Amino acid sequence: MKVLLVDDSKIMRNIQKKALESIGPMEVSEAGDGLEALSVIASTPGGFDLILIDWNMPNMDGITLVRKIRQNDKKTLLIMATTEAEKPRVLEAIKAGVNNYIMKPFTPQTFVERVKQTLEKAKAAAAAA
Amino acid sequence: MSSPRMDVKYINPFIASTTQVFKDMVHVSIAVGKPYVLKPQDQSYKQYDLSAVIGFTGPATGMVVLSVSEAVILALASGLLGVRMTRLSDQCYDALAELTNMIAGGAKKDIVADPPITMTIPRVMRSELVSYPPKLPVLVIPFQTEAGDMALQVAMTHQNRKTQSPPATQQAPAAASKSDRKQAA
Numbered sequence: 612m613k614v615l616l617v618d619d620s621k622i623m624r625n626i627q628k629k630a631l632e633s634i635g636p637m638e639v640s641e642a643g644d645g646l647e648a649l650s651v652i653a654s655t656p657g658g659f660d661l662i663l664i665d666w667n668m669p670n671m672d673g674i675t676l677v678r679k680i681r682q683n684d685k686k687t688l689l690i691m692a693t694t695e696a697e698k699p700r701v702l703e704a705i706k707a708g709v710n711n712y713i714m715k716p717f718t719p720q721t722f723v724e725r726v727k728q729t730l731e732k733a734k735a736a737a738a739a740a
Numbered sequence: 741m742s743s744p745r746m747d748v749k750y751i752n753p754f755i756a757s758t759t760q761v762f763k764d765m766v767h768v769s770i771a772v773g774k775p776y777v778l779k780p781q782d783q784s785y786k787q788y789d790l791s792a793v794i795g796f797t798g799p800a801t802g803m804v805v806l807s808v809s810e811a812v813i814l815a816l817a818s819g820l821l822g823v824r825m826t827r828l829s830d831q832c833y834d835a836l837a838e839l840t841n842m843i844a845g846g847a848k849k850d851i852v853a854d855p856p857i858t859m860t861i862p863r864v865m866r867s868e869l870v871s872y873p874p875k876l877p878v879l880v881i882p883f884q885t886e887a888g889d890m891a892l893q894v895a896m897t898h899q900n901r902k903t904q905s906p907p908a909t910q911q912a913p914a915a916a917s918k919s920d921r922k923q924a925a
């Protein structure tokens with residue numbers, strides 16, 4: 612599975628990467644902001660299966676990135692992983708097209724559960740289609 | 741000159757958020773000390789060697805600063821990464837910024853949830869004093885960790901909450917900027 616981690620904190624990307632490794636083999640790429648993420652996506656043949664996106668980042672924030680991705684890609688699984696915990700923010704992200712929402716701080720267990728939940732839901736939806 | 745009044749409504753959200761961040765992600769024990777208000781002459785202030793600053797805009801304005809010593813940030817970064825850090829590095833500055841980001845994010849939702857407060861990108865300051873908005877009381881919440889002391893400094897005001905009386909002035913953050921997550925020399 613190909614995963615892209617988008618967060619301006621390298622330490623947060625490392626934490627997420629370590630947690631993802633407990634799920635199974637993954638090919639993980641990283642980007643420090645929305646603009647860099649778009650560039651990484653464009654230069655990755657076949658794109659990504661899952662993208663985890665922070666909200667507050669320089670150059671291009673996470674919600675803008677979600678909207679840009681969803682303009683022509685409804686398939687890639689998107690999870691917002693952010694400190695933005697208010698209900699209006701969560702609703703805004705869902706409306707923009709995220710599949711799930713993880714609030715920081717999180718325990719590795721919570722993070723892994725949310726990612727697995729997202730993958731299983733997508734698998735069930737694909738099987739039902 | 742009389743001391744500025746402490747705006748107690750900001751204490752609990754920041755204590756709760758800091759405690760939660762340490763429990764979930766840092767794995768370093770922490771105890772809270774007795775909060776106090778900075779004297780007006782200390783509006784330019786540096787408590788410990790390193791500080792991360794985040795500004796608030798929207799329904800509440802102001803700033804929050806996490807101030808730590810070198811020993812404390814080494815312990816906190818080690819806890820976050822799960823790897824022992826022995827010297828200051830970009831990872832330590834990144835850890836300080838991200839911790840401040842999570843503490844501020846967790847607290848702001850309990851201060852004004854709708855519309856949400858907007859946060860700036862964290863800015864790490866190494867040598868210079870932090871300048872707080874003039875006339876806005878700066879609340880200091882001291883914490884003790886197993887690696888030493890640290891402090892959260894909060895200067896905030898908002899007018900949306902009916903049950904709470906806002907401080908006398910409303911002022912945009914002076915030190916925080918919407919610049920990239922970065923460190924000042």
